[in-house]
Amino acid sequence: MVSGIVAASLTAIALVYVLFRRSTRPSLSRIRGPKSPSFALGNLLELFQRPVGQADFEWQSLYGNIVRFKTVFGGDQLLVADPKALQWIFNASAYRYPKQPNLRVISRMINGRGVVWADGDDHKRQRKVLLPGFGGPESKAFLSVFKGCAESMCTKWAEIIESSADQRAVFNVTAWLSRGTLDAIGQAAFDVQFGTFRNDEHPLVRKYANLLSDIFGRPSTQQIFIQAASKYFPPWILEWMTDHGSNSRLERAREVKKMVTEVGKKMVQERAETLLEGKGNRDVFSLLVKANMDTEAKNKLTEEELLAQMCTILLAGHETTSNSLSWILLELARHPKMQSRLRTEIRETEAAIRARGDTQFTMADFDAMPFTSAVIKEGLRYHPVVPHVHRIAGRDDVLPLSQPITTESGEVTNEIFVPKGTRIVASIAAYNRNTELWGDDAHEFNPDRWLDGVASGKKPVSIGVYSNLMTFIGGVRACLGWRFAVIEIQAFLVEIIGKFELTMTDRSERVCRAPSLVMVPMVDGELELGSQLPLAVSVAS
Numbered sequence: 412m413v414s415g416i417v418a419a420s421l422t423a424i425a426l427v428y429v430l431f432r433r434s435t436r437p438s439l440s441r442i443r444g445p446k447s448p449s450f451a452l453g454n455l456l457e458l459f460q461r462p463v464g465q466a467d468f469e470w471q472s473l474y475g476n477i478v479r480f481k482t483v484f485g486g487d488q489l490l491v492a493d494p495k496a497l498q499w500i501f502n503a504s505a506y507r508y509p510k511q512p513n514l515r516v517i518s519r520m521i522n523g524r525g526v527v528w529a530d531g532d533d534h535k536r537q538r539k540v541l542l543p544g545f546g547g548p549e550s551k552a553f554l555s556v557f558k559g560c561a562e563s564m565c566t567k568w569a570e571i572i573e574s575s576a577d578q579r580a581v582f583n584v585t586a587w588l589s590r591g592t593l594d595a596i597g598q599a600a601f602d603v604q605f606g607t608f609r610n611d612e613h614p615l616v617r618k619y620a621n622l623l624s625d626i627f628g629r630p631s632t633q634q635i636f637i638q639a640a641s642k643y644f645p646p647w648i649l650e651w652m653t654d655h656g657s658n659s660r661l662e663r664a665r666e667v668k669k670m671v672t673e674v675g676k677k678m679v680q681e682r683a684e685t686l687l688e689g690k691g692n693r694d695v696f697s698l699l700v701k702a703n704m705d706t707e708a709k710n711k712l713t714e715e716e717l718l719a720q721m722c723t724i725l726l727a728g729h730e731t732t733s734n735s736l737s738w739i740l741l742e743l744a745r746h747p748k749m750q751s752r753l754r755t756e757i758r759e760t761e762a763a764i765r766a767r768g769d770t771q772f773t774m775a776d777f778d779a780m781p782f783t784s785a786v787i788k789e790g791l792r793y794h795p796v797v798p799h800v801h802r803i804a805g806r807d808d809v810l811p812l813s814q815p816i817t818t819e820s821g822e823v824t825n826e827i828f829v830p831k832g833t834r835i836v837a838s839i840a841a842y843n844r845n846t847e848l849w850g851d852d853a854h855e856f857n858p859d860r861w862l863d864g865v866a867s868g869k870k871p872v873s874i875g876v877y878s879n880l881m882t883f884i885g886g887v888r889a890c891l892g893w894r895f896a897v898i899e900i901q902a903f904l905v906e907i908i909g910k911f912e913l914t915m916t917d918r919s920e921r922v923c924r925a926p927s928l929v930m931v932p933m934v935d936g937e938l939e940l941g942s943q944l945p946l947a948v949s950v951a952s
């Protein structure tokens with residue numbers, strides 16, 4: 412009873428404080444946005460419980476590329492999809508828009524204090540040691556590894572199809588790709604065989620199955636509220652809660668991190684010994700350990716940081732790629748003519764490779780496959796698996812806009828004032844569908860826009876490391892593995908479409924874009940089963 416009264420009084424004091432601070436600071440109230448259905452939750456359920464991107468697209472069409480929406484207790488937040496504003500936040504301002512402290516706690520929970528968690532100088536130091544492993548030549552060198560992993564997966568598919576009565580099988584493509592890309596990241600990043608498609612699979616493979624859906628899938632109203640309200644707590648309390656709290660999601664996250672850390676400790680030791688013997692592999696982790704040994708003492712990564720990079724690369728490097736591939740394959744199953752056009756290009760290239768006496772694709776072959784490249788770009792534009800990136804204004808600032816917005820008072824403006832502490836959701840989903848950048852049909856899947864359409868032209872504002880998309884963002888925190896991901900997607904796509912025909916099933920007709928840290932496919936009516944993409948697969952003629 413007494414503790415109840417104390418808790419209620421503290422909550423009341425906190426609320427009064429929040430409302431007082433809000434009334435005495437400059438606000439975002441001139442910016443237009445949706446009405447809030449609830450004081451406690453604002454518009455958060457629209458944004459985080461509906462299929463990914465739906466709220467973003469609706470708001471974008473009603474209010475433009477800068478939208479004010481409500482978060483917990485009537486607070487304001489900004490959804491930003493304007494090219495110049497995004498360029499300002501990610502490219503021009505460097506670390507002046509840091510990550511939100513309460514969300515960094517989640518990053519620490521899954522990956523530890525690695526590069527995704529770090530900010531400012533600490534981030535600069537960590538990223539510098541990681542960079543040598545992710546350059547262009549380093550990523551290209553992994554092509555044969557990716558090809559090998561794709562072949563192993565396709566061999567299994569062929570065996571299953573061959574033994575089925577009607578020479579056709581329905582695969583949960585996402586689950587297969589998740590295993591295939593885990594195999595790929597194991598070999599390319601750590602020189603480890605996870606044995607995913609053999610009988611001796613590494614225990615980590617089972618631990619990773621459905622990991623993101625288990626931890627982040629189908630967020631409940633309570634979870635969305637707690638996550639947003641956690642901004643009122645100091646990070647050390649949140650860290651304590653994620654370290655000691657007992658619920659199945661936290662326990663699952665801790666269990667995987669513990670296992671990866673144990674495997675990683677052994678690996679760091681082995682790599683250091685190999686390097687001291689003057690030998691060394693070319694996998695990302697060996698390059699990282701080497702770069703760290705060569706770095707001056709004050710900038711070296713600690714063992715904890717090295718292990719955190721391992722967790723980061725394992726998770727960031729396989730679920731993002733496997734889900735991006737899943738969405739591309741879904742679109743190809745939805746568009747059979749595009750699928751056969753892609754197959755024709757693959758087969759023609761294979762014939763040219765055979766004619767010159769080779770057996771394997773090279774990077775030059777991929778570069779000479781325009782439709783394949785257009786399909787990948789369109790897939791990454793249409794379905795960016797990281798649909799939102801969260802930041803906070805580190806100081807009072809003015810955001811420049813490339814597309815003017817109309818304020819509540821009817822004024823048209825090319826810039827907006829953003830008070831220090833404003834929380835920002837950069838909507839990659841909405842930027843990638845901006846009709847002024849990608850054409851009036853931006854909400855359709857159309858690879859041709861990259862060949863002769865609007866997307867192939869130069870954009871007025873240059874952002875994003877890849878084809879002016881925001882899928883991998885840009886600037887000081889751009890995705891480190893983007894080249895790695897694109898080459899891996901190419902290798903798997905060419906192998907799969909060259910060999911198999913993918914068609915829709917009743918269940919894949921019900922696939923929706925579900926939030927699960929990254930955007931995963933789930934079947935409407937079967938959400939409790941986690942990420943699924945059930946496509947019918949047969950050997951292509």
Ligand code: HEM
Nearest residue numbers: 526527727728731732735797800883884888890891892896
């Ligand atoms: C299609 C696949 C991928 C997509 C869409 C993607 C997207 C992203 C995005 C949007 C960020 C920025 C997140 C933020 O700052 O809040 C990011 C960061 C990062 N990504 Fe990727 N990623 C992909 C694949 C990969 C791969 C394959 C790797 C590693 C092998 C990787 C490693 C990283 C790392 C280490 C960071 C942190 C960079 C930093 O903070 O400096 N990613 N990625």
